[in-house]
Amino acid sequence: MRPLTSRPPIIRIANGTFYRRHPNAASSHANPPLFSDLSFELASASSTPRNWCIVGPSLSGKTTLLQALRGRLLCEPPSARSYPYLSTDAVPNRLKTPSMAIQYVGFDAEQGAGGLAGSAGTSAYLSARYESRREITDFSLRDFLLGNTELNPLKTAPEDDDGSISPQFFGRVVQDLRLEHLLELPVSFLSNGQGRRARIARALLTKPEVLLLDEPFMGLDPPTVTGLSPLLQSLAAQASPRLILSARPQDPVPEWVTHLLYLRTDCQIGSMGPKEEVLDGLKKYAQGVRNGALAEDKKLPIHSLAGIGRVLATGAKGSDHTDNREAFYKGIEPIDPNAEPLVEMDGCKVQYRGKVALGNWTQQTVDGPKGGLIWTVRRGERWGVFGPNGSGKTTIVSLLCSDHPQTYSLPIKLFGRSRLPEPGSGELPLTFWDIQSRIGHSSPEVHQHIPRRLTVRQVIENAWSETFGGVPKLNDGARERVEAALKWFAPELNPEYATTSSHESIAWANEYLFGGLSFSAQRVALFIRSMIKSPDVVVLDEAFSGMDDAVRDKCTLFLNEGEAKTYQSEEIVQSEVSRSGTIKVPGLSDQQALICIAHIKEEVPDSGPIYLKFGIAADERVHLDWRDAWADGWSSESGVLNSAQYWCARGNWPPA
Template sequence: MTRPPPLISLRTAAFRRTPTSAALFANTTFTLPASTTSTPTQKWAILGPSKSTFLSILRGSLLASPPNSRSYPFLSAHKKWPHNSIELVSFGGGSTQGMLHGGTGGDGYISARYETLREQFDQTLFEWLESSIESRLNPYESATSQRLAEEAQEAEENKQLLDRVMVELRLVELKDQAVMTLSNGQSRRARIAQALLKRPELLLVDEPFMGLDPKGHTLLSELLDRVSTPAAGGSATPVALGLRPQDPVPKWSTHLVYVEDDKVVSLGEKENVISEVKNQGKRILLEGDEDREGLGVVEKAWAGIGKLNPSSPPEKKLAEPLVEMEGIKIAYYDNVILSDFSWTIRRGEKWGLFGPNGSGKTTLTSLLTSDHPLTYSLPIKHFSRPRLPEPGQRGISVFEVQSRIGLSSPELHSFFPRHLSLRRCVESGFAATFLTIPEISPSQREHLTAILAEFQDLVGDWDMPFGDADMSTQRLALFLRATAPKRDLTIFDEAFSGMRKEVRERCFGLLQTERGWDEGRQAMVVVSHVSEEVPEGIDRFIRLGEKGGKEGAVFGEF
């Protein structure tokens, strides 16, 4: 039987972002077979600091040098274009595809998502996915009887495809839920479903497990395995995953690529690459071999270790309240996110906010920052003042609230303008919005200059465009943006996820010094699923249940 031509062929290729920029991945040779009924499907995992760039190369986004060194023989034989046949779903922040809900990419607040895009978000998941299916028929053909028959057949095929994808990705029970209310894990499955509805010959997924709790991680991994496994007598959609260092390589993967410094270090069958890379002193985490050295703060919170359910902190620790919530409730239609929830954050406190995907953590942080429009009507006070004026009390504006709160989060990452420099990213922490000119005093400028110099060796060029930096460097810039101004309250929402280990440890070190943290004056809230991404000093926590406030929240101290 004749072997089909490969799906992707790289032959002694190099790549450039622009015609005049430096060459990347010089002398790269790589072949990805097409998935057919006669050939086994290869399941690739791409590891290493340059994984996102390599995925972009496979997608066809970078310029090949020479031009014919990258080809798509299988697609050419079937008269298909790579742009229409290879789907790249990126969950890394700062990407135009980084979030299900998109971003403004400009001057404004994240709360714009709740207002200016309301019409899009009010779609149900089923409506949103249904609108994502693209017709394969020529829209300019006349409405002949044959044309009408073809349209009817395509409509039936589309319905079957939508039904099958929703079943495969376990989205059926969510079909009537508003897109805006989907949790992190649910939105990832929805994004992948949207890509599969375009009938790709190859699905590339970058950082699929970032921000997922262990249950969500396992579920998504199993789904990706199933999508890439041929059904009886049929073919499958090949999948290539871009993994972070802390992501274990799935057992079901068959081939690996390890890329570093914009070059391929090793590629081939999984066992061979693991052996070769480990001999070079590099660490690869395999599924089932995750670190088990003691319990971290997240595991302790789930295990119920420590003092649970304190009605309030001990009297001797009471300090000025920064944010006060009393008996709040958040619900979208019949979906209750938080119910009868109360929480007070005081100066000097360091909180961990833990819970599974969909439990209400993102909603809760949007209330803390006043990004959520319901902060106007709910019983919430920021710095002892309500958002709207009350008898005997003047209100507090969103500008004042956000000038006193530092934030680093995946959502902010997705919204940050990619054309601004890394330096401007950090400096924007002193401004009202991303694009506003920052107001930095001489003493603040001196402090900021010292901070940038301290991390210079990890960044190289602070004037590099934010969008050209790797994920770890982008996350570092956003961390410093939240930290350098030393606000009254700083929220680190998955802020350390996606950082290289040495970068994360350097950030934690800064928070242990007076340069990075004022113990008596500032308060901290850290949101994470992974203990290694929680800085030292967290001594109290909130653990949300599977259904957020509906099942109640557990408060505790370590």
């Protein structure tokens, strides 16, 4: 048997430079070199663990590097990248090619191997998701995980020796990813977090040689994270498959990760090697800059290193799922009872074929107990909606935006009017387009449906369009707003910003396609799209997920202050356009309502009071997590904490 150290590596890159397109190809779009003269090897076997994690701030190229490793980017010279281990007898025939042996799981809504996006393709508007025919094209989660997604799917796992899925392996994967109770559901019924878990499970069940996980813990609730990490650790320990993760600087890195590759903001390697050595070097660099002993490298900003070095322990246990939820409600009068109500839900319960997806609880009201969700959002209010995967957050957003067809039959009023004619009112109901024009919305669903062919400018201008692919109706004021936002967010949106000396022109916004941006940059563009035209209601559904701390903080500053304030190093100062009196984009006004949906408090703006803590939790652990978050100084200064109204759906946990 060949010694471990003599086996060829699975991936070998020797002084390779990567491009999205051939460097000599004629194109109107930018094509900068990526990871110049990169050298990297992923061992097929090693006497000591070598588990890699790629870490870097927004626009550093984490996803791009993963794509380069799997052979998706052009390598120059072509011979610099090879996969020698795949040609050996140790690899089964079905895994001889990199496209089969190396599986990638990312959450940028791109279709691909192991992806779930293909089950609910893109469309002109989100409500089409609820109108699609399910009896032919919509398969159960079990069929999706087993690869039975043909028109006549198999009822059992494949029989071939190379790719067989044993019942034991299948059971362990779905249990560790908390998918058992979802196996018979159509995949289009899954929430965002459930869909992420399903995609990871599908990739694991294909038994690849290498699994590339692009920020695998993003968008998952704490119990799922604590359950997923030990599963990945056990797979890494057996090298079945070999794992390469990516993470933001502030993300806790699993303690079983042994090697780090830290990226600079210009898609180049900043540091690479054993985890402790890389972290020690980065911390010394940041300390030296803060002490004045070192000059800051603009391509390695120290603000992006603020949270680096956190560890995700493997001893924590995930909580068991329970669908036996009941409701606990505590409320007071609204902050301003005279403010115009924009959203009114008076006992909403969403269900499919008898299965309740939202509102399976009873709330105490002044008129006594009442079933379903009761909620009023008024002008000027700022709301937070929290809960684990599958708790109903996406359903709430679909009701808010009138994408869900049940808004026609449920007791909901949007902007003072229902979706059906009201007898005796003499008014026609608001149309779908009327409602959409008054709501700014950023969410994973929007991210999935935005056409990748649009330029950065076109994505933001799409805020004035009726559909994702429609022609926007812009006036001079709207164009000025778009250009102001592009200039303000140029460091976060322009892939060439770190390597360009002049930043006056925004021509890059007409050259770069949305699909070519990093995940973080795409989320920034969608965030701008949601608030750029000052809609009556801004809905941010996991809008900051995937951003590093610095980018998220800049977005929340823009949300609250517009162009009036900016960051100078690590401090907030008055902006130049504010001093000159030429502000085009203001922050949220007291006439707008804000609704933030997230898993954790860090993804909610903290510069103003949150009037509602709205949590839907499946068990005791999650409930306590949200309660601890509320007590962690969110609104203690404003006194809102003690008087906020909130709902919590919980399991077997007695009210405090």
